[in-house]
Amino acid sequence: MTLLFSALLSLVVAQTTYAQFQWSSCSSSSAVTIHTLDVSPVPIVFPGTSLLSVDIETTRVIQGRLSADISIVRTLSGGVKVPIICFDLGNTKFGSCSYDNFCESMQYLTGFGKDNCPGQLLHQGTCTCPIHVAGPQRLTITHMPFDVPAIPSLVSFLFTGEWDVKARVSDDFGELGCVELKFSVKPK
Numbered sequence: 001m002t003l004l005f006s007a008l009l010s011l012v013v014a015q016t017t018y019a020q021f022q023w024s025s026c027s028s029s030s031a032v033t034i035h036t037l038d039v040s041p042v043p044i045v046f047p048g049t050s051l052l053s054v055d056i057e058t059t060r061v062i063q064g065r066l067s068a069d070i071s072i073v074r075t076l077s078g079g080v081k082v083p084i085i086c087f088d089l090g091n092t093k094f095g096s097c098s099y100d101n102f103c104e105s106m107q108y109l110t111g112f113g114k115d116n117c118p119g120q121l122l123h124q125g126t127c128t129c130p131i132h133v134a135g136p137q138r139l140t141i142t143h144m145p146f147d148v149p150a151i152p153s154l155v156s157f158l159f160t161g162e163w164d165v166k167a168r169v170s171d172d173f174g175e176l177g178c179v180e181l182k183f184s185v186k187p188k
Contacts, residue, residue, distance in 0.1 A: 031174070072096050121141070
């Protein structure tokens, strides 16, 4: 009987995935207020194209070098939570890391930059490092496509599952904000 219960519980837990992209603020006061944040579809599929929608408001100028403290936890089948360590990828880092130059890391990972800036970001000052966003202002992006790269099949199981991410971001003048994200990822 215990074996049957354990098997059923494992099946239920293994089938549990985040059905939608979830976010919450983890900052009591911040220079950036998030009104809306969404990524679709969920689960995020690799390789594939996802859509980003965001509506944020800044209360001051954002400029200089961005730094970030990122914490990533992945939930494996069976409900086991595994913190993702910080990996040095040469030109950037990935994982639960303190990023001294988060802007350049994001440029490296997304491919966005001065010569490759999506139209919805082009006039916002957010595609170049160091970043400069005049404030206060509102930034609204609706269904901006972004490519989710292919993951080699040998390691794709490492990326499949539920992800909990906490990001605290600052510029040269202090904390910009903190956000917690929950989403799931699966192969195509």
